[in-house]
Amino acid sequence: MANRTSFPETELRRIARQLALPGFGLEQQQRLADAHVLVIGAGGLGCPAMQQLAAVGVGHITVIDDDTVDLSNIHRQILFGVEDQGRPKVEVAAGRLRHLQPGITVTALRRRMTTQNAVELVKGADLVLDGSDTFATKYLVADAAEVTGTPLIWGTVLRYRGEVALWWSGPGAPEPGVGLRDLFPDQPPADSVPDCATAGVLGVTTSVVAGLMTTEAVKHLAGIGESVPGRLLSYEALSARLRPFSVSRDPGREPETALRADYVPATRSAPAPDAPVPPQLELLKTGEATALDVREEHEKWVSDLPGVTPGLHLPLSQASPERFDEVLANRSGTVVVYCASGSRSRDFLGQYRDQALRSNIELIDLPGGLNGL
Structure with missing residues (x-):
């Protein structure tokens, strides 16, 4: 068991209220210190x-x-x-x-x-x-x-x-x-x-x-x-x-004895500094396409497309055929749709690609969204 000399006087004063707890003394404090x-x-x-x-x-x-x-x-x-x-x-x-x-x-x-x-x-x-x-x-x-x-x-x-x-x-x-x-x-x-x-x-x-x-x-x-x-x-x-x-042990599950190889994407290395720029981002930087952000308003305050002039904004949660026509009125050509991870932009394309084509607009996705850049 630890004794009083195991800790400096200043540390004993710092943790004094803790040592007053029933069932908690210097032995328990020593276990934490170790x-x-x-x-x-x-x-x-x-x-x-x-x-x-x-x-x-x-x-x-x-x-x-x-x-x-x-x-x-x-x-x-x-x-x-x-x-x-x-x-x-x-x-x-x-x-x-x-x-x-x-x-x-x-x-x-x-x-x-x-x-x-x-x-x-x-x-x-x-x-x-x-x-x-x-x-x-x-x-x-x-x-x-x-x-x-x-x-x-x-x-x-x-x-x-x-x-x-x-x-x-x-x-x-x-x-x-x-x-x-x-x-x-x-x-x-x-x-x-x-x-x-x-x-x-x-x-x-x-x-x-x-x-x-x-x-x-x-x-x-x-x-x-x-x-x-x-x-x-x-x-x-x-x-x-x-x-x-x-939660009980699953008797049919074999314990893990070695790591797997499928821990993606968070465990892979960050993109190399010289990694190629996605072609969708190149189109936006050169002005050959317009950006359409389908994230929520608060997400824009945290991060956005690097090196790209802010474009259109239509949160997927607020999208409708009428809102689509309103936000993209008088637009034509290529529109790059993006979100945080690519999930909502895919959903947006699935819902509005045909409507866009009727207005001479080509919707393209930014795979992986901002998180993939």
Whole structure:
């Protein structure tokens, strides 16, 4: 058991209210101080979770993220401020965590989680906290955790709701062990669910869900309370409802023993700087085509086509034959239709291609949308 001399006096003062908790003492605090947590993503879930992990006294946090801070991040990614725009997220986050807990070790990795580094990163941690926001990364992390037998705190959030679970399966996990694929066996298509940029997210919801994730992490690491693999919590902000579900091991599923090769598109490398410009974008830049944005209004404030004069705007949610004629009145020639991922633009073409042709307009799609550029 840890004794009073295990911690500096300043640290004991910092965590004094925590040590006053029933069933929580220096032994539990030492377990947190000795723990290494790998955090995937310095975003809406990762930021508040890391803040809480550092504040509670976790001794080593590794965070991996290749992005930089954008103004649109700050309403939910609470480690960042306006002055941090353009800086690497992991760099800013590491500085904030060291201010919260001066004795902490922070390993900041400005890179993506890939099939080449996932297993090595995961097996080096006592616990993984997944705050990523794509199916590809979540399945990659979950499989790496099962391959290595590493406990995984999993969370998702969108609009006004979120889910949290502890998955733990594979070598060394308690029998029978429960993993993500016991609930969701197959990775869904990337565009089957809208992302936060498309559907929106209430910033405080990410903090609530991250708080639930951190609570599960602390329980597991410190050995307090009930830490049950396969217990999933669903949180609904507008109704203030928290519902638990139990996920059991699928007896017909073979555990993952190696990573797959189908974690796309989020785990592939970013486009090379000299990658060819899509021909649709060339048409827009030369003025040979007109751009038609079918995203929602709020999405335009976050990002738009690079190097292209703003064109027409008709959100798919507001489209109708009458609105089509109104927005594209007196137009002819080629119109490039785009959205965030290419899903809505495909739907738009399917609905309005024939109407466009009757007006001497050729609609063409921008495959992959803005996310594919």
